[in-house]
Amino acid sequence: MATTLATPPVVPADVLARVAPIYDRVRTVIPPFEWPAFAEDIDAILRLKRERDAVILAHNYQTPEIFHGVADIVGDSLALAREAARTDASVIVLCGVHFMAETAKLLNPSKTVLIPDLEAGCSLAESITGADVRLLRQRYPGVPVVSYVNTSAEVKAETDVCCTSGNARAVIESLGVPRVIMLPDEYLARNIAAQTSVEVIAWHGRCEVHERFSADDIRQLRAGHPGVVVLAHPECSPEVVAAADFVGSTQGMNDYVVQKRPPRVVLITECSMSDNVAAQHPELEFVRPCNLCPHMKRITLPGIRRALETMTHAIEVPAAIAAPARRAVERMLAVKPR
Ligand code: 13P
Numbered sequence: 001m002a003t004t005l006a007t008p009p010v011v012p013a014d015v016l017a018r019v020a021p022i023y024d025r026v027r028t029v030i031p032p033f034e035w036p037a038f039a040e041d042i043d044a045i046l047r048l049k050r051e052r053d054a055v056i057l058a059h060n061y062q063t064p065e066i067f068h069g070v071a072d073i074v075g076d077s078l079a080l081a082r083e084a085a086r087t088d089a090s091v092i093v094l095c096g097v098h099f100m101a102e103t104a105k106l107l108n109p110s111k112t113v114l115i116p117d118l119e120a121g122c123s124l125a126e127s128i129t130g131a132d133v134r135l136l137r138q139r140y141p142g143v144p145v146v147s148y149v150n151t152s153a154e155v156k157a158e159t160d161v162c163c164t165s166g167n168a169r170a171v172i173e174s175l176g177v178p179r180v181i182m183l184p185d186e187y188l189a190r191n192i193a194a195q196t197s198v199e200v201i202a203w204h205g206r207c208e209v210h211e212r213f214s215a216d217d218i219r220q221l222r223a224g225h226p227g228v229v230v231l232a233h234p235e236c237s238p239e240v241v242a243a244a245d246f247v248g249s250t251q252g253m254n255d256y257v258v259q260k261r262p263p264r265v266v267l268i269t270e271c272s273m274s275d276n277v278a279a280q281h282p283e284l285e286f287v288r289p290c291n292l293c294p295h296m297k298r299i300t301l302p303g304i305r306r307a308l309e310t311m312t313h314a315i316e317v318p319a320a321i322a323a324p325a326r327r328a329v330e331r332m333l334a335v336k337p338r
């Protein structure tokens, strides 16, 4: 059978010239033959952002052409929530998953918040409903409910306070109680319980990306890459966390690399995170096992361009849910970091 070779798009020279400084930031992680496929969308998105008075907030798991190419603000869930609350742009495009866009809308309800793909979900957010939280409250009367920000607004509305992987311990300890319900991530709850004297009642949700890593993977990585420093996300199992050198949110891992500059490092988390950090640190060696989050990967440059062209998909949260959900998120933001 004959073979057909895909030809790269022909990109006008003025477009390539405008986006050339961006390519300089990603040249170590995006090969030159892939760049033309991104150039026109990046150029169009940068123009549309100005026309729409839009800001792009991108999670650390977005691909490098988004993270380094079009984002104004990047970070973990906590940083994106804080930035969403304080931006004065008219439009927020949330390049991440649905709960992040919903959180942005809760915190800045007068803004138009767009998510490029409504199907960008999260296995943790889907593991629990508001009705489940009400049942838990009946079972453990008087015990406060701390919900991970990776939940729907409907679940947040049933909870006392939210947390992220970056502040979970500080939030739990800020309550000054001996026992909390922490949901929906079983592993995050167990990992935090190991660090605090507060008793933690967990739910059985799991992140489909982080639960795939095993302690045996870490042993093999250490054997195959002598001296490698292992950084893990707290959505990994307690066995993986015990085998790691450092555990932190995606921003915590990034900060570790910036401050400690380990010559050889592996990030036990979603794949694009390593690409994004590696692009900024070409002098360090990143070992890259790759577990993709299929939900994060629904966000693409053509999707972002379409979102800004058509002003879709706008996030709305019904008022009856928004008020209590906002209270839970704002209560979290008021907790001082440890
Ligand atoms: P961070 O808050 O650490 O960025 O985590 C969000 C997330 O979805 C991890 O899987």
Ligand code: SF4
Pocket (backbone or CB within 6 Å): 097, 121, 122, 123, 124, 125, 150, 207, 208, 209, 210, 235, 270, 293, 294, 295, 296
């Ligand atoms: Fe949800 Fe896991 Fe994807 Fe994060 S990586 S968005 S927790 S499924």
